[in-house]
Amino acid sequence: MLETLRPILRAAAIAAFTVGTLLWLLNPPSLSGAGGLLAxxxxxxxxxxxxxxxxVAMIGGESMSEAEVERLVRRSEExxxxxxxxxxxxEFDELVADAIDRLPQEFQDVLRTVPIVISHHGSEFRAYGHYYGGSIVHGDREHRIVLYQDTIERDFGRDPELLRAQVERTLRHEVAHHLGWGERGVRGLGL
Structure with missing residues (x-):
């Protein structure tokens, strides 16, 4: 509840401070009368x-309930x-499917519940992939692997073998994050 009211109260406090300061500057109160200060x-x-x-009136009726947001997130993940x-x-979808098939069976089993999303927004993140969620050990958040087709193809698309190898390497890198490895540990694995 407090999180919902925080932006509203902050905006109101800023407005009150600004108006109060302007009123004080335009008509400074005298020490002889408390009436002006009280006004x-x-x-x-x-x-x-x-x-x-x-x-509150402007945003009160427009917000979604937490249950509705959760329903939309589950539907999007599905x-x-x-x-x-x-x-x-x-062809890129096929490269990703082949990279999944080349993973050890244990990793394929782990990935059955993890959506692998192909995106064209890699240049925004300057990345080939991202892993979203907690590790498999700390499974308190929704898991998702995103492979950025645009950046992978931009940097490796001229050579089909390099492209295939980078898709596989990026997938393995993100799977390692899912299994709990940090960035330093994943790079130490050569991924």
């Missing part, structure tokens, strides 16, 4: 409450596990 404090509080009310129904697998 500024009351005005600032009124603006604070008005700002909070407007903020769809990510499947190829789109209206397109045939691409």
């Amino acid at each position: 500024i404090v009351v005005g600032a509080l009124a603006l604070l409450l008005l700002g909070a009310w407007v903020t 769809l990510a596990r499947r190829p789109p129904p209206d397109r045939a697998p691409t």
